[in-house]
Amino acid sequence: MTDVFLSIGSNIGDREEYLRNALIRLSENSVIIEKVSPIYETEPVGYKDQGKFLNAVVKVKTELKPHELLKVVNSVEKELKRERTVRWGPRTIDIDILLYGDLVVDDDDLKIPHERMWERAFVLIPLNDIAPYMTKDGEKLSCLIEMLPDKEDVKLL
Numbered sequence: 001m002t003d004v005f006l007s008i009g010s011n012i013g014d015r016e017e018y019l020r021n022a023l024i025r026l027s028e029n030s031v032i033i034e035k036v037s038p039i040y041e042t043e044p045v046g047y048k049d050q051g052k053f054l055n056a057v058v059k060v061k062t063e064l065k066p067h068e069l070l071k072v073v074n075s076v077e078k079e080l081k082r083e084r085t086v087r088w089g090p091r092t093i094d095i096d097i098l099l100y101g102d103l104v105v106d107d108d109d110l111k112i113p114h115e116r117m118w119e120r121a122f123v124l125i126p127l128n129d130i131a132p133y134m135t136k137d138g139e140k141l142s143c144l145i146e147m148l149p150d151k152e153d154v155k156l157l
């Protein structure tokens with residue numbers, strides 16, 4: 001089994017229900033949910049002209065290989081009607097693989113660690129809630145968060 005961290009987000013419809021549903025469907029597909037962070041309401045990053053997100057970070061265990069896990073993630077997003085219309089636009093559910101053990105993957109369809117995770121307050125703040133021991137290049141998550149300009153845009157639901 002490998003420890004994996006996922007970021008989940010939704011900014012359309014019943015956002016909390018979509019997050020809940022995503023976890024249920026992951027758990028039905030060889031993904032064991034270990035820890036779920038508190039849920040945060042967050043200002044959209046990137047494409048600003050859209051609704052606020054609800055975000056959380058989840059620690060899971062799985063025997064799925066990275067690309068098998070990606071297939072499960074993509075199928076859960078599809079089942080929950082994620083329409084990939086505008087690339088950075090609104091979505092019912094978004095599931096990003098942040099970390100897969102200590103593995104590094106650099107493929108066209110999958111990059112682990114997630115390329116933008118260390119600069120995203122909507123990822124690092126909930127990640128710190130469930131893995132405060134984690135460091136990046138010796139730096140504690142709480143220190144990385146302090147340096148993020150948009151950390152105030154992440155508010156506990």
Ligand SMILES: Nc1nc2nc(S)n(CCO)c2c(=O)[nH]1
Pocket residue numbers: 008009010042043044045046047053055087088089094096122
């Ligand atoms: N606050 C916030 N902004 C975002 N921009 C994108 S794209 N996404 C989707 C995740 O890559 C988000 C998100 O989940 N939360």
